[in-house]
C-alpha cells in the first residue's frame with residue numbers, strides 16, 4: 001500500500017502547494033505512481049496542473065461528504081504516473097457541514113482505504129492542506145502515515161512550528177497512532193538574508209535529522225509555472241527550484257527505502 | 260464612531276498581518292486613536308507587538324464566546340494611541356464552538372458596538388483576519404465598514420481575488436449591507452519581476468480606483484521587525500517598507516476625509 005504524506009502548515013504562504021505539486025511531479029518522474037489530493041478550498045494544487053473549473057465538478061468535496069469515492073473524482077494529469085483529486089470552492093463549506101456528521105475526522109482515511117485497497121498500486125499519496133488546523137487538515141493528519149512541513153525561513157513561520165508539532169502529537173495520541181514525522185523542508189531560502197540563516201540554524205538545532213538536507217531556494221520560476229498550468233519541473237526543469245525538488249524527492253525516497 | 264476595516268485575504272502569506280500592524284502604527288503615529296483586533300489563532304499581530312503568551316490569557320476568544328467584553332481584553336501597546344485585543348491559540352477552537360451558538364456571525368459586531376459606544380473615541384479599528392473565509396472572517400466582515408485586501412503579486416494570489424470579492428458581495432447582501440471596499444494594496448512588490456508587473460497591470464485594469472496608489476515593496480526589514488516584538492515603523496522607520504506604510508496611511512486618511 002502507498003505511503004501517504006500530509007503537506008501541512010497552518011501558517012499561510014509558506015510553500016505547501018508549491019512543494020506538493022513539485023514533489024509529486026518529481027516522484028512520478030522517477031517512476032513512482034503518485035496521487036495528489038487537493039484538500040484546500042482555494043484549489044491551488046488543481047490550478048497548478050491547469051485543471052479548469054469545469055473539470056472539477058467532481059471533486060474531493062464529494063468524497064469528504066461521502067457522496068462519491070476517490071475513483072469517481074481522480075483524474076490524470078499531463079505528468080505520466082501522476083494522478084490528482086481536484087478541489088473546488090464547495091470545499092470551503094465542508095468544515096461546517098462535517099461538524100455534526102459521523103466519523104467527521106476519518107472521512108478521508110475511509111475513502112483512501114477503500115480506493116487504495118482496490119489494487120491501484122500507488123507508491124505515494126501527497127495531500128496539500130489549507131493554511132489552518134481545521135477539520136480538513138485533521139482529516140489529512142488522520143489519513144496519513146507521515147507529515148511533511150514546508151517552513152519559510154521567517155519569524156512568524158518559526159513561531160507557528162511548535163503549535164503545529166503539538167497538533168501532530170495530539171492526532172498521534174488520539175486519531176492516528178502511527179502518524180510519524182516525514183520531515184521539515186526549508187522553503188523560499190535566500191542565503192544572503194541573515195534572518196533566513198538564523199532560522200535554518202535554529203530549526204536544525206531544534207529538530208536535527210527531522211529537517212531535510214535539501215533546502216528549496218527562492219526562485220521566481222516556481223511562482224511563474226502555475227500561470228502556465230504546469231509544475232515547475234515541466235515548465236523549467238533546469239531552474240534551481242526544480243532541481244531542489246528533484247533532490248528533495250531523491251532524499252525522501254532514500255529515507256523511505258532505509259526503513 | 261470609528262471606521263472599522265477588516266484586513267482580509269483567504270490566500271495565505273500575502274502580508275495581512277504585516278499590513279495590519281504597520282498601517283495601524285502609521286495611523287496612530289499621525290494621532291488617530293487606533294484599535295487593532297487580532298482575529299487569527301496564530302496570534303501573529305499580537306507577537307508583532309511583543310505580547311507574550313501570559314499577557315494574552317484574556318483574549319479576543321473570550322469576546323467572541325461572549326464571556327468578556329472588549330474592555331476586559333484590550334491592552335496598550337508601546338505605540339502611543341495604539342491599542343490591541345490580542346489573540347491566543349484558544350481561537351483555533353472558536354470555529355467549531357460557534358457553529359451551534361446564536362448570532363454566530365455577529366459576535367464581533369455586537370462586542371464592538373458595546374465597546375466603541377462607551378465613548379472610547381477611536382478613529383480607526385483594524386481587524387487582522389486568518390487565511391480563510393471561515394466564521395472568524397465572516398464575523399470580521401459583518402462587523403466592518405470596509406475591507407482592505409493585501410494582494411501579493413503572484414499567480415495564486417490573483418486567482419483567489421475573485422472568490423474573495425464574491426464573498427464580500429455575499430456578506431453585503433445578507434449580514435452587512437453597508438460593507439464597502441476600502442481598497443486592494445499590492446504587497447511584497449519587486450519591480451524587477453515581470454510577473455509582479457503583470458499582476459499589477461491586471462489588477463489596476465480590473466479594479467481601477469479600488470487599488471491603492473501606494474505599493475508595498477518587498478523589504479527584509481518588514482520581516483525582521485516581528486522578531487524584535489515591534490512594528491517596522493519603530494524598528495526602522497526610514498526603510499522602504501515603513502515609508503510605504505506611512506504613505507498608505509496618508510492615502511487612506513485622505514480617501515476617508517473626502518467622503
Ligand SMILES: Nc1ncnc2c1ncn2[C@@H]1O[C@H](COP(=O)(O)OP(=O)(O)OP(=O)(O)O)[C@@H](O)[C@H]1O
Nearest residue numbers: 012013014015016017018131188218219223271413
Ligand atoms: N521557492 C519559492 N521561490 C519563489 N516563490 C515561491 C517559492 N515557493 C512558493 N512560491 C510562491 O510563493 C507563494 C506562496 O506559495 P504557496 O502558494 O505554495 O504556499 P502555500 O503554503 O500553499 O499557501 P497557502 O497557505 O495559501 O495554501 C506562491 O505565489 C508561490 O508561487
Ligand SMILES: Nc1ncnc2c1ncn2[C@@H]1O[C@H](COP(=O)(O)OP(=O)(O)OP(=O)(O)O)[C@@H](O)[C@H]1O
Nearest residue numbers: 012154271272273274275276277390447477478482
Ligand atoms: N513587504 C514585505 N517584504 C518582505 N517580507 C514581507 C513583506 N510583507 C510581509 N513579509 C513577510 O512575509 C511573511 C508573510 O507575511 P504575513 O505573515 O504578514 O502574511 P499574512 O497574510 O498575514 O499570513 P497568514 O495568511 O499566515 O496570516 C511574513 O514572514 C512577513 O514577515
Ligand SMILES: [Mg+2]
Nearest residue numbers: 016017040044
Ligand atoms: Mg496552498
Ligand SMILES: [Mg+2]
Nearest residue numbers: 275276299303
Ligand atoms: Mg497573518
